[in-house]
Amino acid sequence: MDTKLIEELTLKLNHQKASLEKELASFAVEDKKVKGNWDAKRVNNEDSDMEEKADEVEEYDNLLSLEHSLELKLKNVNAALEKITRSTSSGQAAGSYGTCEKCGKQIETDRLQVAPEAQLCMNCNK
Ligand SMILES: [Zn+2]
Known part of the structure; x- marks a missing residue:
């Protein structure tokens, strides 16, 4: 693969990583024990009435699914960056x-x- 293209894609990946982490950090905390695992912060307002509490639970559910999809994307980005780092340190081009990963052909x-x-x-x- 073209070194120039690799450089360009690495830049994009690092950019994505930073923005995904920023987005996750706005409503979730990273698990200190499990690398790459994030937990959505629970909104817990003691003063809420029943109806507000139901809204909070629904909101939390939405955050959880958003958190999962962002986390998955971040994992893929990190995996791609790792592949690049591993190969450049061993002297191969990417x-x-x-x-x-399925057919072994070069991705377009x-x-x-x-x-x-x-x-x-x-x-x-x-
Ligand atoms: Zn394929």
């Missing part, structure tokens, strides 16, 4: 990064430009 450059954390090629992602 190693397994950019290779489809267009696809990586849009989703640098992609682990499957367009064909396998269908």
Whole structure:
């Protein structure tokens, strides 16, 4: 893979990582014991009446599902960055990064430009 492209994609991945972490940190706390695991902060307002409490529970449920999808995306971004770091330190050009995890073919450059954390090629992602 082209070194220039790798550099560009690494930059994008680092950017994504930073914004995902920032978004997560706005409503969740990172688990100190389990790396990459985040927990949504629970809104606990003692003064709320029954109806408000129900709203808070619903809001918490929404936050949880948002937290899960952001966490998953962050995991993929980190995995991609790790692949790049591992291969550049061993002297290979990006190693397994950019290779489809299912069929082993090179993932389309267009696809990586849009989703640098992609682990499957367009064909396998269908
Ligand atoms: Zn594939």
